Amino acid sequence: MTTITTASRIPIDGPVETPWKLPYRGNIGMACLIIAESAIFIIFVVAYIYYIGKSLSGPTPAQVLELPIFGTICLLSSSIFVHFAVSSLRKDNLRGCTLNLAATVLLGTIFLATTAQEWYHLIHDEGLTIKTNLFGTTYYSLVGLHATHVVVGLIMLSLTLGLSLTGHVKEEHSEKLEVLSLYWHFVDAVWVVVFLVVYVIGR
Amino acid sequence: MTTTPVLEAIDETLETQGRPPLNVIYEWLTTVDHKKIGLMYIVYALIFLVVGGFEAILMRIQLAIPNNHFVSPQVFNQLFTMHGTTMVFFMGMPILFGVGNYLVPLMIGARDMAFPRLNAFSFWISAFAGMLLYFSYIGGSGLYAAGSAPDVGWFAYAPLTSKVFSPGHSTDYWTLAVFLSGVGSIGTALNIVTTILCMRCKGMKMSRMPLLPWLYLVMAGLVFVAVSPLTAAQIMLTLDRYLGAHFFDTQAGGSAILWMHFFWIFGHPEVYVLVLPAFAFANEIIPVFSRKAMFGYPAMVAASVSIGFISLSVWAHHMFTAGLGPAGNTFFVFATMVISVPTGIKIFNWLATIWGGKIIFAVPMIFMIGFLFQFLIAGLTGIMLSAAPFNWQLSASYFVVAHFHYVLVGAIVFSLFGAFYYWYPKVTGRMMSETLGKWHFWLFLIGFHLTFDFMHVPGILGMPRRIYTYEAGRGWDTLNFIVGVGAIFQAAGTLVLVYNMIHSYYKGKEAGHDPWDAWTLEWSVPSPPPSYNFAIEPTVSSRRPLWDIKHPEDPDADYE
Amino acid sequence: MSLIAGTAFAQSPTNIFDPAGTPARSAFGLSMLVLSITLAIFLIVAGLLLYALVRFRHRSTDSNREPAQIYGSNQIELSWTVIPILIVVTLFLTTTRVILGTEAIPKPASAIDVTIIGHQFWWEYRYPKSGVVTANELHVPISDPASPTPTYLTMSSADVSHSFWVPRLAGKMDLIPNRVNTMWIDPEATGLYLGQCAQYCGTQHAKMLLRVYAQSPQDFAAWIEQQNKPAQQEFPGNAAATEGQAVFMKNACINCHTVKGTVATGRFGPDLTHLASRDTIASGPIQNTPENLRKWVEDPNTMKPGSLMPAMHLNDHDLDVITAYLSQLH
């Protein structure tokens, strides 16, 4: 039997499927994160739906919740801008990228502000806190969990914006920006679910 | 016989001799090398194995005779809570992640994990979580009172965990520790999936990947969908305890059942998260020591994937006594029983792999044989538990405790021990002592069977779990005594293992790079592997690249 | 496996393989079927494994060549997929029949109703039809198949989850706060059936024992009638008991305990109206003797550490008279 001793044999030179290309790890990593995060959100949504109408005392959602149309429009359209930011960067259009990023951050911030305003109204005027009843408990945790994700996304987007304003973002970063935009799209998609559950079904 | 070629190492950073100890420690604390992180995971988990095992011994001493006063009820309740939590979250998960961390990149011909820094972060956060759990012994009631550990059981049913029934902070330590360990697990799982999908060496199509990475892939996928719900539930529990929310507050209309669902949506897939790596070790070790290729590779992959999926739909078999109603019960009986089909495929494929081979009874293989028999029995007691009316009798009795230790110890721990003996030479460059290994095996095997075979019987005789003492005259006394004796044997066996690992590190026989004449890529690099694993990234054209080299006249690629 | 079969012979008052009621009996029947199927599977698979290990072990006389490599076989693999599927379907259908036979059958009009409320760490029993309230010792009539009088248990909890498990009568069912579960039992023979709480509920989960007294219909009716009376309040010729009653009513005891017909109407602890008619106190582990009662009232935590009844710090005299009083509550 043959004895092979040279190291050069180990990368076995069989027929290699060319080209050998595997997916970009940023995307896969983000996809995994999104699956895990979705599972977390599903649990919160299930808890929300399970407790609809089970509060022992008021106020009820129908009494205190308004449809947050404006905030929703802002958040959803920010998704479009982040998409444009990525495609501008791919085309090496740095200015377009910066502008679109700025629009994304702005719209995201407006959304957060509307949420803050809503919470202020609920706590201050309606006296609804997380302790009040099951509605308060589930409402603040679900919306709060989403808002936390918005904050995280905004921090990352602002950092990127800062980098691009100082000229550190280049075309070769477009893959990375795309990963970030995936996250932002996810945050938006979750909002659609939260919106439906809290403001449409839950009311 | 043929020899396998060795790749020269590019550097020798793993070589620690002759350098100032502080430098070495600093290097380990800051390392992002998957092998070092893997080893840290393993060592850390082994420490917790001994701690958790020690807690088990204390419980068994308390239960050895009726009406014993060895520990107080409070202490006993803390013991089983800490034992269960430690063993599942701080022994089982880290040790499997550790082995995976070490092996997955080596087996797929990669130089590191996809996100080395995330890897280090995940490890350190899990390590921190474990310490936090044990810090509760000091901080559980705040600094002004005597310390206490959590005592709510490892599944911490609501509303026992609410502030009313569990004042103090011990439950908070439990929640936080489990939450953080969950974050660490999700991080590592993310890394494993990304590594496997994006870092395979040239030619390694998914259908050519060794089974170990395959099973780790399924396991990591399960972690996303199983551990995340637990993380969410822990957030809710924390909100309840700190901000006065009412998720699980039955007095404010909250639901105790909801926690059960959330916990077991995690808990059931979790047991498969633990067992899949054990299967993975078997998939590598059994073929090598039978000298045959794995029988039915595609079926093995398909079975693992379907176990992953089915396991997501069976959680309520832990709740047959919670009053699910006939429809719910029937559904979960069915889903649970169906899992025996893909699991059976695995058992039979292992059997077929052994069949017609030339079985070498080295220490890794004898542990695998123990694994096969014990997993078979454990699975069959699982089937008994899954027949709901039978379960109404057996649930929450010592029969359940015996069932799950049969899997967790008889299958997972045995498989792990086999894996230790098998890959130890790769990790350290030295063989472990076969004689001591056999001592370890027999002591642990005898201990295991004394403990867990006899433990089924008190369950059938009506002994519930989680009781700190019992009256004489229920027919449990002798049995409990035997069970306790078995635990001592297991401890002795574990001590032999620890001794063997330390002793062989210094005195063991030189292993060379391929002591078992095996077939996967990790055996083509020196032992221990250099920090970049492969000087030249390998290319493969079959599932067993080293077989092809050793048998150029009959390469695997022809059969795939 | 054989060990499990061996337990059929074991002596234990709580052996699940020694059924004395319909639900336990049907679970027992199912378990025998499941046991024999799994035993058969075990024998076959373990036998094959053992055979393979012996037959195909590496012998020193063997040549050094590797054995023939076999990569799989579709027919064989199909067979060991299909056969388990058939077994699973059989098991599933049988199980379903037993589930439906226990959980989905109509309740006869002659059934007795009992409401069980779990407490840390004792049981409250209420008989809604007769108004009887008692604790820790459940009395039910035996059920004659000709004219069945099963007992339907409506279960809930006042605090955390518990589980009602009397192995010889039926499987267990959890008592969950904010939720109502039901189950039924129908003892075949008179006697005392033991069991205990099977869901971890806190410090004294271990000493939350269950005692079910199955009585003939006549005895049961007599018991109900006796329990329905208000507590004795006159103790002619027993000065200690009379004084004990006064001390009891002056103390915080009445905030937690009910003694029917007096000012004591607390519901946090067990109903004491007919305490002396019970064999045990503190849900099972302690014999109901005057000495034990005295020790219990003095400091429950020495007898049942973690019990939610506080030590009342009574002086010796008060303890004596309260014990005398409690011993008279037949």
Ligand code: HEA
């Ligand atoms: C790694 C761990 C692990 C594994 C793999 C399993 C595997 C299984 N388990 Fe187990 N289980 C636990 C860990 C595990 N379990 C733990 C920790 C608990 C308790 C948690 C707690 O309460 O604290 C538990 C509890 C538990 C319960 C709840 C008991 C109760 O509390 O009331 C049930 C009920 O259905 C159950 C069933 C099963 C079944 C059907 C399998 C199946 O996967 C087994 C399948 C395998 C086989 C069947 C053998 C091989 C197959 C063949 C040879 C084919 C032919 C066979 C047939 C056709 C039947 N398990």
Ligand code: HEA
């Ligand atoms: C992977 C998981 C795992 C492992 C490996 C084990 C291992 C063991 N377990 Fe554990 N166990 C659980 C997971 C595990 N367990 C879980 C999840 C629960 C449920 C908890 C709950 O109800 O909440 C449980 C509950 C549980 C109970 C039930 C408690 C109760 O309900 O009241 C018992 C009782 O006997 C027990 C015993 C043992 C024993 C004897 C071992 C042995 O196999 C251990 C052997 C190992 C050693 C002995 C370590 C070696 C020790 C040394 C070398 C030190 C020696 C030093 C001295 C003796 C001084 N376990």
Ligand code: CUA
């Ligand atoms: Cu009540 Cu356990």
Ligand SMILES: [Cu+2]
């Ligand atoms: Cu399960």
